[in-house]
Amino acid sequence: MNRSSTRDSLKTIGEFGLIRNVKRQWPASSPWIITGIGDDAAILKARRGEQLLISTDILMGSIHFDLDYQTPKDLGWRAGVANLSDIAAMGGTPLYLLVSIAVPVRVPPRHVRELYRGIQAACHPFNVELIGGDTSSSPSQIFLSLTIVGSIRANRALTRNKAEIGDRLYVTGTIGDSNAGLRILQSHQANRRPFRRSAVETFLIRRHLRPAPRIHIGQLLVNRKLAHAAIDLSDGLSSDVGHVCEGSRVGAEIHADALPLSSQLRAFARQDKTDPLNIALRGGEDYELLFTAPAKHHQNVLRVSEQTRVPITCIGEIKPKAFGRQLALPGGRKQKLPNESFQHFRSR
């Protein structure tokens, strides 16, 4: 909406006004969309030889964007990436998005617009189109519920239940950064004042607020038939390794000193007197990919890393179920991989 006045509230715009604004801001143009936003349901053409991927994420946000540590655009971006990352983990192509939002009437419409812009910005590199959504009022919090639709060549999707004993375990990027960024924001928020960020802090905060979905890597793994199983790191490495092991009925050994930790995470951990390994294992929302591939594909996996300019690191190996899930520490000591990590109904 162009006449961006702070006086126009959601109460005066109304629900249909909000939908019109969103349609104007993010028009759909794909020939596969027969009807997008504005009817009872979106109508989509099927693509021959393709299967459909569909995933949904719910996200809660505070309305106190000024006091809080994330802007509406950050919230939108993170919601978008949480969805895109689910498609990346299947090796698919993201196509369409539905965005539902419940928002208190006192939230200024420009915040709602910024939130949509954040979602749109995250989706933009992948030409994902908005095809639907819903709006509701909320008494105190902002709720965002996104549903993403993607496609994948028939019977090629990477699931979490096809890991095989002997497979190598890989992760993309570096892990734990997002959780460290969140901790920095939370500690500064507790002080309730603006702060000057160090380069380390800026890097880690950005990794939390602007994660990158690994769409291209997932697609290359599928196209080149390199991986057996994949999952995205949303709950935390330890927990997500557990999901793969449960799904595939296998065990795993993770090499602690192989985990790709950024120099910024190490610097933060030194200053904060915490164990960077612990953050890497238990911290969620990295949105990196964890996948397994047979050892014979190791060179080809490294080639994907070179091509996408994203580090891909072998962090361990798939073992028989009876082996359990173990963390091999430097010096030869082993311990059980911690099970708990961030879960929404538990304390962090």
Place this chain on the structure above:
Amino acid sequence: MNRSSTRDSLKTIGEFGLIRNVKRQWPASSPWIITGIGDDAAILKARRGEQLLISTDILMGSIHFDLDYQTPKDLGWRAGVANLSDIAAMGGTPLYLLVSIAVPVRVPPRHVRELYRGIQAACHPFNVELIGGDTSSSPSQIFLSLTIVGSIRANRALTRNKAEIGDRLYVTGTIGDSNAGLRILQSHQANRRPFRRSAVETFLIRRHLRPAPRIHIGQLLVNRKLAHAAIDLSDGLSSDVGHVCEGSRVGAEIHADALPLSSQLRAFARQDKTDPLNIALRGGEDYELLFTAPAKHHQNVLRVSEQTRVPITCIGEIKPKAFGRQLALPGGRKQKLPNESFQHFRSR
């Protein structure tokens, strides 16, 4: 979950426990589902010659089910029907559902299970399968976000933008009942005590809490090529007629004395000293279908009514855009069709 203790809270079950419970309660078995709940995304086979329908609804509920006027099961049912009805309005077949929920930790798990049971009960007659979802904690309210996927024979979906001048306007069932039921619940809730319901009240409350999606009627209209345009009555007749008129760039004349009002609505309105016509025009959440069909199909439309044992009533006619939207009152007087009805960001 069988050991249904009130002591097990969402905090102890955790997010993954909740997902396991839901999977057990509502297992997916369709051969079109390659992967359902439990991976990063669901994987679906495409059906040849069919197009995909997809729609999403967000719903907020109070956690005070004991004091409040709806049970968790009622809330689930209504959320399910809101989604099913969107597919009914396109003339499609509902197939899959994704359910996301944000719920305060102090809500007992049996309430969450009942809520899912309500959704499932609404979907059961149509064999809709649960393929995904997400969970989150919420500080004070329950948020439900449902996404439904359906299918329709290619290029046969009923949209709201194909009404033609001269078409007759029809509605299924009776209208305004749901809003009257809501008013009764709200007035009794204000008294904060249990009440003995009259037969009239019981009927209207049930129409609010347990609406029926008109799936079969929508499908018959499509299969027999009877209708030009359709929409479901969620915002209120007046507003939904407006959506069809805007979408199709036409006007409409509604005959006030043709509107199908239940005897229960009339009885309630007499007692409540309100105008039943006003409730029928502005009250939302009827989830009946509003559709337009050429006059030559009138007999065939009535046959659909006989066959489904649901009243279908001609309530007016599509007019040129310049005609506007008029309500013809008994005695020949005409007035503008009221524009406002329930919108989420406005007061009711």
